[in-house]
Amino acid sequence: MPKKERHIVTKENFATARRWRGWLAVLSVGLLVLTGLGQGWTVPTAQAARAMPASFADLVEKLSPAVVNVSTTQKVKVRQGIRGLPPGSPFEEFFDQFFKNRRPNGRQNRNPGGDDDGTVTRRLRSLGSGFIIDPKGYIVTNNHVVQGADKITVRTQDGEEYEAKIVGRDREVDIALLKVEADKPLPHVEWGDSGKVRVGDWVLAIGNPFGLGGTVTAGIISARHRDISDSPYADFLQTDASINRGNSGGPMFNLDGRVVGINTAIFSPTGGNVGIGFAIPANQARKVVAQLREFGYAKRGYLGVTIQPIDKVTAEALGLEKPEGAIVAQVSPDSPAAKGGIRPGDVIIAFNGKPISDSNDLVRAVSDAGVGKKVTVDILRNGKRMTVSVTTAERPKSLTVGEQESGEEGAPGEDTLSSTLGMDLSNLNDSLREQFDIPPSIDGVLITDVSRFAAMRGFRPGDVILEVTGRRVKSVADVRQAIAALKKEGRKAALLRILRDEQYLFLSIPLERDEEED
Known part of the structure; x- marks a missing residue:
C-alpha cells in the first residue's frame, strides 16, 4: 500500500497558510466589490461633505459691496489736571490751588476752553462694521458700536459716505438698526439659517478691523451655543475666523453667501485675535431686527x-x-x-x-x-x-432674572436644627420686626446668624424663612418639624423659600454633611 502523505504543521507553513487565506479573503472581497460596482453599487467618499473652494474670491466680490464701515463721534467731558497725578491726591489739590492763586481773578487757568469744574469737552471717535439688509438703506450693526454716538457715518465700499440715523437699538442682544438715505438702491445681503450651521462649517467674516477698511477672513464654526455674558439671551456662535477691533457689527457668511451671524466679540488676553471670536446667530438677530424696524425696540x-x-x-x-x-x-x-x-x-x-x-x-x-x-x-x-x-x-424693560448663589456641601454636627442647617433661627416679634424692617403682614422665621456653610449656600442674617420644601412655617418649631419630615422621607436636601429686601427667593441646603466647614 502506498504510504499516505503526512502534512506536518510547523510555524513556517502555518504562517504561510494564514497569509494565503488572507490574500484569498482580500481577493474575494475585491471580486465582491467589483461585482457590486457592476450592479450599480457606489463606494462612499468624502465628497458627501462640502469641500473647501479653491478660492473665496467670487463670493467676496459679490458680498463686499453690502458691507459698510461705521464710524461714530461722541462728545464727552474729560477732567483736566497735571499729567501723572492720580485724581484726588494731595498733590493734585496743591497744584490746583497753585494755578488758581497765580491768576489775577483767582480763577484757575490751566484748562483753556474748559468749564469751571475743571473739565473739557472732547470728541471721541470709534469704528465698527455693519451690513445692508435692504436696498432702501437699512443697516445692521452692534449696539455697542453706536451707543451714545452724537453722529454716525456709514461708508460703503465705493467710498460713498452717508449720515445714518438710529431706527432702534437693543442692548440685551447688542443689535442696532440704522437707516441712511441714498439716491439709489443699495446692494444688500440676505439672512441665512443659523440653525442649520454645524461645527466645522466654513464661514467668512468681512469687516473694518482697526479702521483699515474692507477686510476678509475665513475660518470655521468652532462651537455653538456659547454663553459669554450675563445676558439670558447670550447664545453665540464661536469661530476661528480672525475677528479684531473694528469687526464688531460685521457679517459672518456661509458659503452660500448668506448672513449666519453678526461678529460681536472676541476672547483675547492681549486685545488682538487669538482665534476665538463670537457672533450673534442670524436666527436670533433677524427677529430682533424685524422688531426694531417695526417698533423701534425689541418686543419680548x-x-x-x-x-x-x-x-x-x-x-x-x-x-x-x-x-x-x-x-x-x-x-x-x-x-x-x-x-x-x-x-x-x-x-x-x-x-x-x-x-x-x-x-x-x-x-x-x-x-x-x-x-x-x-x-x-x-x-x-x-x-x-x-x-x-x-x-x-x-416684557417690561426693567425686568431682570434672579440668580441663585452656588455653594458647597458642608459639615455635620449634632442632630439639631442649628447644626443641620448651619444657621440660628428666631421667632418673629415686634422688636425683631423693627430691627430688620419686616412688615407685620409677613409670617415666618428669622435667620439671625449663619455659618460659613449656610453663607456659601446664599443665606444671610435678616432673611425670613417662609416655606421649607413647600411647607409653610411660622415658628422655629415648624421648621424643625419640616426638616424632620424631610429626613424621614429620605430627602438629602431642603428647599427654603425666603424673603429678602422685599424679594422672594428659593435657596437649597443639604441636610447631610461630611466635613466641618463652619
Missing part, C-alpha cells in the same frame, strides 16, 4: 415670574432626577403667570411644547413667543406634572 414675551436655576442640591430637594428646568421664586400679581395658575415653587420643565433645560432657556423661549400669544406651560408641583395655559404679555 412676558410671563411675570422671577425664576432661578436648579443645581444638583436643589434638584435633590425637589425630588428631581436631574437639575433641569427653572424654579419659580416669585409670581407678579395680575401677571400672565398668576392668571394662568403658576405658583412659587413650581418647576417649569417645558414651554409651549419645548423642553426647558435651564432658566436662560426659559427666558429665551418666552421672549421668542411674542406678545399676546396663548401658550402651554408644563410644570412640576409637589412632584406631579401638570400643564397650564398662559397668554403672554409684553
